[in-house]
Amino acid sequence: MDPEKDAEGPAQRRALDVGQRDAGYGLSAAVERITRWLAIVGGGLLLVAIVLTLVSVIGRYGFSQPLPGDYEIVEIVCAIGVFLFFPYTHATNSNITAEFFTSGLSERSKRFLDVIHDIVFALVAALLTWRVGSGLAGKYLNGETSVLIGIPLWWAYCFAVLSMALLTIVCLWRITMGIEALRR
């Protein structure tokens, strides 16, 4: 419930938790670390977008010299940032579900439902990885660029594909964790 506790919970306790899941130790630690670092990089990109916007606003009013194509750069930088957030969101179980209706079920039944949902989620994420990947191939072949300053779009698409692929992996990781817990 308390977001802060979640974000910076005692490192010691977390290390213990991870240590006890010996079967998934390597994978869990890797998923948690990689998704968190990508989220931080994504946040860094948001900060970059903020600085670019400020420079452009100051340039426009102070020196009547706006940054050319600021719109496009900010849009693309923020988009890449958001794509880097997706795996972290799911790895920290932050996607919204309506928990009210199933709140009466046992923990085991809830976990069972969650495994099924993660299987569907994995299929969707894999499907989108394939489709956005073909979108990437299309943008690469037709050389489409952003309108004003000609940033090649395939370049930004790479991050979309990366994000969907990692999201698929996070789903698979959650499935294995869920099944492991169901077996116990």
Add this chain to the structure above:
Amino acid sequence: MSNLELGAVLFALMMALIILRMPIAISMFVCGALGFGMIAGWRPLIGLMAEVPYSRVANHELTVIPLFVLMGQLASQGGISQGLYRSARAWVGHFRGGIAMATIGGCAMFGAICGSSVATGATMASIALPEMRRYGYSGALSTSALAAGGTLGILIPPSIILVIYAILSEQSLVNLFVAAIIPGIIATIGYGIAVWIYVRISPLAGPAAERERWRARFASLKSVWPVAVIFMSVIGGIYVGIFTPTEGAAVGAAATAALSVTAGGMRLRGLAAAVLETAKITGMIFLILIGAEFYSSFLALSQLPQELSQWITGQGWSPIIILIVIIVIYLFLGCVMDGLAMILVTVPVFLPLILQLDFGMSSEAVAVWFGILVLIAVEVGLITPPIGINVYVINSMAEGVPITETFKGIVPFFLSDLVRIAIIIFVPATTTWLAGLK
């Protein structure tokens, strides 16, 4: 099966998946994609899937979302709320119930730089709860004032929910933000009155604190004005057209970060916590937006909203009654569903209907007015049982207060919400006037 029947069946399937706690983004995606494929063909669907994830995320109008979320998280991490609260307390703390009123005031001011309700309530709670306990306020009053006050975070602009509504309704974000200002003021006053009535009925719940000197009151304003300046320059700047909404959000986030570092002592650790929380929330919102794109493309193809609105307008019911029925539906949905999901699922169905009705205003004005009403319904959903998230978050921070006490304490605030909804329904100018719409 006709497209209409397909629309109804898949809508029911989606609700079933949501009830079975499938993530809402995936429920919307699965049903939207199935329906779109069955009506328009699988090949167009495959093509749509290659484009939508990128085009939805890289959208200039949506760029404000991560920026406003970050701004709110920076404000939460930065300890800005403390000064706001102290000042409100210096001005009204000596009234009976005054410290709870100060809590409402602090939440309103914090809401002016934070677009999320849970963040507003939780941030304020860490300062206001100990203070109210110290003065012997009852657990019911102190937690419910915080839970209700927190909802001002999404009502007073910037508001993440309004950004989403602006996209769905194709309305100007500027108009929506400006339209929310007067309802935000009415809400703050209404909650103040709710506290006043509360302590009339049970005087022991909120004893008066000592009176502060005038000099101290004015001195306390020094921590309020930076926040006022940020709010005025962001919302005012967007309103008069100095910046675009994205630029306003970037300026606001930068100013909030600067204030958090200088006044609130935020360091790298706080910044990292703000960024990670922003990542969770933003990722969640955009994943839902991708799912919702498939769902709304399908809904439009199925003609379900148009047929529904034709049927209802053909019944000859009075527009205001239809509006009230829809708002009541929203109040019930808000009790069991997350606000963001509720808006994405229902606005594509209800808004075309509302726009068909004659309220004697331009369709732009009606869309903005309806948007504010829906926003308030979302707000109410944050404090009503069984899932009122604000109540649970605040209650979990207050030791020894049973959840039933907090829900009991919510009643006057809930009634104040209903009065506000009635005021806005019967006086649409409360929303449209400031935005210059007729």
